[in-house]
Structure formats: structure tokens, C-alpha cells
Amino acid sequence: DVKVTQSSRYLVKRTGEKVFLECVQDMDHENMFWYRQDPGLGLRLIYFSYDVKMKEKGDIPEGYSVSREKKERFSLILESASTNQTSMYLCASMVGRGNQPQHFGDGTRLSIL
Amino acid sequence: AQSVTQLDSQVPVFEEAPVELRCNYSSSVSVYLFWYVQYPNQGLQLLLKYLSGSTLVKGINGFEAEFNKSQTSFHLRKPSVHISDTAEYFCAVSDLSGAQKLVFGQGTRLTINP
Numbered sequence: 001d002v003k004v005t006q007s008s009r010y011l012v013k014r015t016g017e018k019v020f021l022e023c024v025q026d027m028d029h030e031n032m033f034w035y036r037q038d039p040g041l042g043l044r045l046i047y048f049s050y051d052v053k054m055k056e057k058g059d060i061p062e063g064y065s066v067s068r069e070k071k072e073r074f075s076l077i078l079e080s081a082s083t084n085q086t087s088m089y090l091c092a093s094m095v096g097r098g099n100q101p102q103h104f105g106d107g108t109r110l111s112i113l
Numbered sequence: 114a115q116s117v118t119q120l121d122s123q124v125p126v127f128e129e130a131p132v133e134l135r136c137n138y139s140s141s142v143s144v145y146l147f148w149y150v151q152y153p154n155q156g157l158q159l160l161l162k163y164l165s166g167s168t169l170v171k172g173i174n175g176f177e178a179e180f181n182k183s184q185t186s187f188h189l190r191k192p193s194v195h196i197s198d199t200a201e202y203f204c205a206v207s208d209l210s211g212a213q214k215l216v217f218g219q220g221t222r223l224t225i226n227p
Contacts, residue, residue: 004156031213033213042119042203042218042219042220044217048214090156092156092157094213097213099145099162101147102157102159104149104157104158105156106156107156
């Protein structure tokens with residue numbers, strides 16, 4: 001089975017801090033994704049990466065950046081955390097193209113105080 | 114661009130009753146369709162997917178969905194639900210161009226009452 005591991009289940013940070021969320025997958029998938037999940041809004045794509053060092057903006061990239069230095073690891077960075085970035089963050093990975101399912105981690109619930 | 118609308122934000126049903134969770138999509142091109150389930154405090158898991166062929170798709174845990182191209186719908190059904198089906202359900206689409214991106218609906222919270 002594919003395993004997608006997010007480094008923290010719960011995280012509390014302060015406004016203005018630089019925050020790193022880490023995600024690791026063990027199936028050599030070329031595609032990795034970061035979403036945020038908010039009640040009533042479903043999942044919204046922040047960034048995705050289709051190869052090492054390659055990235056594309058999703059629907060809500062403002063205030064975020066990403067890093068993919070190795071194939072198995074995809075990091076989400078909040079450059080200067082703000083309270084409106086309090087949310088659940090989900091990482092996913094996928095092999096191939098759009099007819100394949102995405103495999104999700106258990107999520108990181110991030111609170112910005 | 115695609116969009117997905119899940120018509121019900123919450124659906125309460127009694128145990129052993131049938132359930133239907135509704136999903137409509139909008140797209141200018143042909144799409145692949147997915148249903149995912151999220152149990153409390155977990156990530157999303159794939160329930161089923163429609164790629165092509167038969168419009169009735171069977172998934173895990175006794176769920177099935179029917180693709181209706183004329184109505185641009187992909188409703189999820191189960192003939193008899195259990196307490197363990199309590200979860201949030203998400204409908205999603207990707208287009209046939211091969212793009213990796215999924216577009217998700219807002220989610221439907223299914224609550225099973227004993």
C-alpha cells in the first residue's frame with residue numbers, strides 16, 4: 001500500500017513565523033500535491049509538483065511556497081504565517097496522469113495564533 | 114475549467130436505510146470522476162472512480178455510483194448504510210487531457226443514526 005506521511009498531526013504557530021509542513025511518500029510517485037481543507041469549501045489546491053524541482057501553482061498559492069528537492073519529499077512553506085492560514089493541510093501523491101487516484105496523508109491541523 | 118457541486122452539505126439517515134449523495138459537475142471537456150471518503154481524523158481514501166465504459170461503477174464498502182453524461186451527474190449510492198459509514202464524502206473530477214489536477218466538491222457529511 002502507498003503510504004503518505006505528514007510530519008505533524010497538530011501544529012500551533014504564531015503570526016509572522018515561517019512554518020514548514022513536510023510530506024513524504026514511499027511509492028516513487030512523480031506527482032505530489034498540497035491542499036488546504038476548510039469546512040464548506042472542500043479541498044483547494046495550493047501547489048503541486050510533477051517532478052523533482054518542478055512545481056505549479058494551484059488555485060490558492062498566495063502566502064505559500066513549496067520545495068521538492070527529492071522525489072519522495074514535498075514541503076509546504078508558509079513564509080509569514082497569518083491567522084487566516086489556520087486550516088487542515090493535506091498532502092497527496094499520485095503516479096502517472098489524471099486517470100489515477102491520489103493517495104492522501106492523514107493531514108496536519110495548523111493553528112496560527 | 115471544471116467545477117463540482119455537491120448538492121447537500123449534510124445528509125442524516127437511519128442505519129440500514131438507503132442513501133444517495135448527489136454530485137454534479139461542469140466541464141467543457143470529457144472528465145474522469147472520483148468519489149473519496151474521509152473518516153474522522155484521517156486523510157481521504159478512494160471509494161470508486163469512473164474512467165470509461167459502463168456507467169455504473171462499483172466501489173469499496175458496498176458503494177456504487179452512476180455516471181449520467183446528459184445530466185452531468187455522478188451520484189453515489191448505498192442500499193443499506195451502517196454506523197461505520199459515518200464520514201465526509203467528496204466528489205472530484207479531472208479532465209481527459211492528462212492533467213494531474215483534481216477539482217473537488219465541497220463535501221457531504223453523512224451521519225448515520227441508530
